[in-house]
Amino acid sequence: MSPRRCLFAFAVVVLSAMKAVSAHAETIQIVMDKLVYSPVDVKATVGDTIEWVNSDILAHTATARNGDWDVTIAAKKTVSLVLKKAGAIDYYCRYHPNMKGRITIAPK
Amino acid sequence: MLVRLSAAIAAVCLLGSGALAQGAAKPTDPQIAHIAYTAGVIDVTAAKQALAKSKNKTVRSFAADMVRDHEAVNKQALALVKKLHVTPEDNDTSRALTKQAADKRTELAKLSGKAFDRAYVASEVAYHKTVNGALETVLIPSANNGELKSLLETGLKVFQGHQEHAEHVAAGLK
Numbered sequence: 001m002s003p004r005r006c007l008f009a010f011a012v013v014v015l016s017a018m019k020a021v022s023a024h025a026e027t028i029q030i031v032m033d034k035l036v037y038s039p040v041d042v043k044a045t046v047g048d049t050i051e052w053v054n055s056d057i058l059a060h061t062a063t064a065r066n067g068d069w070d071v072t073i074a075a076k077k078t079v080s081l082v083l084k085k086a087g088a089i090d091y092y093c094r095y096h097p098n099m100k101g102r103i104t105i106a107p108k
Numbered sequence: 109m110l111v112r113l114s115a116a117i118a119a120v121c122l123l124g125s126g127a128l129a130q131g132a133a134k135p136t137d138p139q140i141a142h143i144a145y146t147a148g149v150i151d152v153t154a155a156k157q158a159l160a161k162s163k164n165k166t167v168r169s170f171a172a173d174m175v176r177d178h179e180a181v182n183k184q185a186l187a188l189v190k191k192l193h194v195t196p197e198d199n200d201t202s203r204a205l206t207k208q209a210a211d212k213r214t215e216l217a218k219l220s221g222k223a224f225d226r227a228y229v230a231s232e233v234a235y236h237k238t239v240n241g242a243l244e245t246v247l248i249p250s251a252n253n254g255e256l257k258s259l260l261e262t263g264l265k266v267f268q269g270h271q272e273h274a275e276h277v278a279a280g281l282k
Binding site: 034035056057058059075094095096097098099 | 177180181183262265269272273276
């Protein structure tokens with residue numbers, strides 16, 4: 001195989017692999033409404049995207065207790081995060097510490 | 109502050125019961141809007157005093173949360189009254205709330221360090237408890253406009269969270 005053909009074959013493999021990943025990865029929505037995460041308990045897999053939709057008139061955060069991530073979502077905005085590590089993550093809102101949620105992330 | 113505020117709320121209650129007796133005088137929507145907005149401004153002012161005086165990280169972060177949330181709710185309230193063409197109307201309850209808040213501010217200004225932190229947070233617990241009670245028993249039931257009622261209900265949910273948050277901070281300061 002010439003170097004050029006080899007590169008092409010490699011690119012095809014990489015692209016198909018990427019396609020396979022994106023086909024399997026899911027987007028999971030968690031709505032923040034009246035200071036509650038809904039659903040409050042979510043099951044996901046590494047590679048999935050969590051989409052926090054803030055329906056409130058207040059800013060919120062989704063802050064992992066173990067420090068893995070800290071996402072700020074302004075009022076009436078949506079912010080996404082791709083899950084990169086497996087584990088059971090408890091998270092909360094730094095601005096409203098009574099808001100609590102959990103995402104259980106299975107390895108791929 | 110709780111006692112004084114309760115007196116103010118009692119005044120609102122009197123207005124309410126007077127309404128039952130005379131078929132008038134429960135707080136009107138323009139008055140309710142004014143009371144709710146005033147209550148928000150008071151808490152923002154108190155929080156700014158705390159941000160200027162306190163060095164405690166938890167207290168400062170709580171105060172920053174109060175500024176952020178009450179400003180957000182009041183911004184929404186202003187947008188609503190504009191949309192509804194309602195002019196908030198000053199009233200005895202708003203005036204009493206403002207006067208008591210000014211007295212509290214003067215009292216807190218004389219304190220510093222841990223004494224200030226404890227007094228500020230205790231005042232926040234009491235204040236939110238009183239305002240939430242007034243929202244539940246007087247302001248929400250008296251509101252005529254559906255959108256105003258709904259905003260007050262959202263406010264109540266938010267302020268109940270603040271009360272719990274303040275109680276949690278207070279417990280940590282002991």
